[in-house]
Amino acid sequence: MVFYKCVVDYSKCKNCGFCSWYVDCPGRDLCVDCRVCYLGCPNEAVVRVVDNSDRRMVKVKIDGESFHFPERITLRKALEMIGYTFSKLPFGEGIYAPCETGGCFACAVLVNGKVSQLCTTPISDGMIVDLKADFTPVRIVSGFMPHSVGGVGTPWQLKSKGRYIEVACFAHGCNFRCPQCQNWVITYGNNIDPVTPRLAAEKLSLLRRTYGVDRMAISGGEPTLNRDWLISFFRELKKLNSDEKARLHLDTNTSLLTRDYIDEIVEAGVTDIGADIKALNIDTFIEVTGVDDKILAKFYLNTAWDAVRYIVDEYSDRVFLGVGVPYNRAWMSDEELFEIGCRLANIDPNVQVCLLDYRPEFRRRDLKWPGFLEMRRAKKILEEAGLRVVIAQTRYGHIGP
Numbered sequence: 228m229v230f231y232k233c234v235v236d237y238s239k240c241k242n243c244g245f246c247s248w249y250v251d252c253p254g255r256d257l258c259v260d261c262r263v264c265y266l267g268c269p270n271e272a273v274v275r276v277v278d279n280s281d282r283r284m285v286k287v288k289i290d291g292e293s294f295h296f297p298e299r300i301t302l303r304k305a306l307e308m309i310g311y312t313f314s315k316l317p318f319g320e321g322i323y324a325p326c327e328t329g330g331c332f333a334c335a336v337l338v339n340g341k342v343s344q345l346c347t348t349p350i351s352d353g354m355i356v357d358l359k360a361d362f363t364p365v366r367i368v369s370g371f372m373p374h375s376v377g378g379v380g381t382p383w384q385l386k387s388k389g390r391y392i393e394v395a396c397f398a399h400g401c402n403f404r405c406p407q408c409q410n411w412v413i414t415y416g417n418n419i420d421p422v423t424p425r426l427a428a429e430k431l432s433l434l435r436r437t438y439g440v441d442r443m444a445i446s447g448g449e450p451t452l453n454r455d456w457l458i459s460f461f462r463e464l465k466k467l468n469s470d471e472k473a474r475l476h477l478d479t480n481t482s483l484l485t486r487d488y489i490d491e492i493v494e495a496g497v498t499d500i501g502a503d504i505k506a507l508n509i510d511t512f513i514e515v516t517g518v519d520d521k522i523l524a525k526f527y528l529n530t531a532w533d534a535v536r537y538i539v540d541e542y543s544d545r546v547f548l549g550v551g552v553p554y555n556r557a558w559m560s561d562e563e564l565f566e567i568g569c570r571l572a573n574i575d576p577n578v579q580v581c582l583l584d585y586r587p588e589f590r591r592r593d594l595k596w597p598g599f600l601e602m603r604r605a606k607k608i609l610e611e612a613g614l615r616v617v618i619a620q621t622r623y624g625h626i627g628p
Contacts (some may be wrong), residue, residue: 228308230300232258232278233265239272246273249416251329251347259299259349263328266404267415269589285352290359296350302338303345315402315523317454317483325483329417330400331452332366347417364456365421367399368445370413371430373438376625378446378478379551379581380501383618385442386625393442393476394434396427398450398457402527403480404517407555407591413448424459432467442499443468444476451483458495465496474498478551480505480516482527484534493542501581502535503551506559507567514558532570539575550578554605555585557594561608568612582606582619599623 235246246252246264253259258278265273282297287305296305303313303324312321317333322345324334329347337357338348342365373391385392401414408414422430431443443464450457457477464475477492478501492500506512509525518524538548552567553559571578584602587594597605599621606619606626619626 228297230278230282230297231260231275232299233260233262233273233275234258236272236274239270241270241272243269245269245412245415249412249418251418253301253347253349257299259301260304261301261329261347261349263347263415263417266328267411269411271590285350285354287350287352287354287356289356298350298352300350301346302336302343302348302350302356303334305350306345315520316526325402325452326400326449328400328415330367330414330448331398332364332400332421332456333453335362335365336360337362342421363423364453364459365423366453366456367417367419367421368396368427369399369416369419370395370397371434372396373434373440374444377442378444378476378501378549379503379583380444380476380478380499380547380549381442382499382547382549383579383581383616383625383627386618387627391438391440393440393444393474394431394438395444395446395476396431398445398447398452400452401447401449401480402452402482402518403449405515406517406589407515407585407587407594408589409585410446410448411589424456425463427460428463428467431464435468435473441472442474442476444478444499446478446501447480449480449482450477451479451488454483454488454491458491461492461495461497477501479503480527481531481534483530485530486533486537489534489537489542493546497546499547499549500538501549501551502531502538503553504531504535504567504571505553507563507570511558511563515553535571535578536574539578543575548578550580551583552580552609553583553585554602555594555597556601557591559605564605564608565612568609568614571609572613576613576615578614579616579618580609580614581625582609582617584620584622586622596622599626602626 476499602619
């Protein structure tokens with residue numbers, strides 16, 4: 228069996244500090260190949276190389292049965308060695324592990340009595356793993372703060388008030404690998420202790436009262452990866468904010484927001500959804516998201532489009548929907564943008580669409596940040612397709628309908 232380790236290519240390293248400050252490396256000098264630094268380094272200065280060093284065998288008990296594994300591997304790798312498989316989808320064959328960077332805790336199990344992620348937890352001698360135990364879901368959430376603009380699922384009329392209009396938090400981990408990720412520290416950072424749904428709801432509710440707003444949002448990363456956690460979070464948030472003015476807002480890449488999931492989050496109290504639609508064509512979607520498995524990419528893309536239609540058809544009287552379209556001419560042609568507009572207009576010409584000006588970021592710092600006039604032109608393309616409520620995000624603020 229071939230083992231790998233992650234090492235720094237110092238010819239590419241810019242000393243940005245990400246792998247030191249934001250990554251909870253389980254191995255440090257003894258790499259376990261969890262790959263978090265490899266996936267999250269913005270300069271691609273971390274590379275994986277074959278590790279031929281000697282490894283002693285350690286004993287791990289899994290669901291009451293003892294196994295011996297070579298040291299310096301993750302629990303996920305150990306489970307794969309004894310026949311377990313993993314899936315990026317919650318209903319796929321194998322253990323669900325969508326983010327693979329230790330942020331979402333969707334793959335968490337009990338390890339020595341503590342909730343731990345399979346994807347980043349290193350094995351150790353005498354470790355006891357319980358794959359079937361019940362526990363309160365947790366995940367990493369940070370960035371609790373007030374916002375004066377809000378997100379994709381925020382009604383545009385509120386964005387120009389010149390004051391705080393909502394409070395928000397950000398869930399770590401993502402199932403996409405967008406090379407131009409606009410929030411990559413949240414996506415890949417995992418050095419923060421996870422929180423229960425109740426604790427996150429309490430913190431956000433306190434912020435609401437501190438800043439005197441009615442809107443409470445969660446974004447990411449990707450909040451929907453850990454379904455049990457998210458549903459519990461919204462239920463707790465609703466209990467703590469039972470007044471009629473309270474608005475519970477989810478911003479999502481929509482790739483996992485199936486119809487039954489939508490039903491469940493609305494039942495849990497969600498009143499506003501910001502649904503990102505990354506593309507219309509599968510090749511564009513793959514370029515934008517970095518999801519290179521075409522079958523998986525098609526599922527994500529189709530799920531997102533179906534979610535928008537389902538929310539409009541079934542919940543337009545209960546849920547405010549905003550649709551986000553990431554724009555940069557490096558991947559989005561005028562023709563595809565127009566086709567996106569036509570498809571959305573066919574679903575509902577009055578749906579709010581927010582055109583997002585994606586700037587140079589993460590691993591695509593070669594991008595040209597769309598200027599004000601370019602965003603205004605792109606906005607007009609969507610309007611010509613039949614959409615009546617189009618907002619364009621620019622570095623100078625939003626251009627309203």
